[in-house]
Amino acid sequence: MSANVLVAFDGSPLSERALAYAIETFPDAPITAIYIINPIDSVIDVEAGGLPVAKDWYENAKEEATRIHTTATDLTAERNTELDTVTEVEKPAQAILEYADDQDIDQIVMGSHGRSGIDRALLGSVAETVIRRARIPVTIIS
Template sequence: MTRRILVPYDGSPLSERALEHTLEEFPAASVTTIYVIDPVSSVYDVETGGLPVSEDWYEDAQERASEIHAAAEQLAGSHDVELTTITVVGQPAREILDYVSDHDVDQVVMGSHGRKGIGRAFLGSVAETVTRRAPVPVTVVK
């Protein structure tokens, strides 16, 4: 039986570590990375505290998602693992949990945090929410 592992991947160093951990520890698993486009970032840039971000926020976010997926695929390729990547729009913890519930995921492996500064405090901890509410085991990589 092939394990199905979901790795929330936002391009941050900790999400990269989580993906690396998954690729090393579960080489035979079916691995999917999920990138969540958060609409809050269309109104408020949580990284800089600036308002507004951009009129073309969605196109910019899609472009960023493509870059992030390419980086994840490159990392997986260095381990000879084929990776499935998906992009969804919504609140990160909710979208991750919905994906787990809807897609027969066996485990989530994620970084302990992705955002820094005010963004982390403003949005709360995605890793904490996923860990508390996921119906499957969650490995948090520090």
């Protein structure tokens, strides 16, 4: 039986490399790309743009998730691979770990850090947390 592989995918170049690595390393495995909507982003948006931004925050986040899933699906289609996608709303490390446990994932693949700017600072610790707490192998792409 093939390993079930979970790839943390946020649309960043490192997440694209992580997805490519998963496809090449586990060619027969079911692969799922997980995108996490981080609720802390709503606080940042409120501080930056006020209440009207906060009202639309979740809808905008879901639209962004759809765009990112489309990117991941397109990348896997180019390599003749099927991909499942999932979106979770949670702190990123917690969402990855819970999903892996709940779905009997055998391997996690993720970039060493996420997007640039403030997201990079916030997401850089996600990889470290996942490595420390995962009960399964974690591959970090840098």
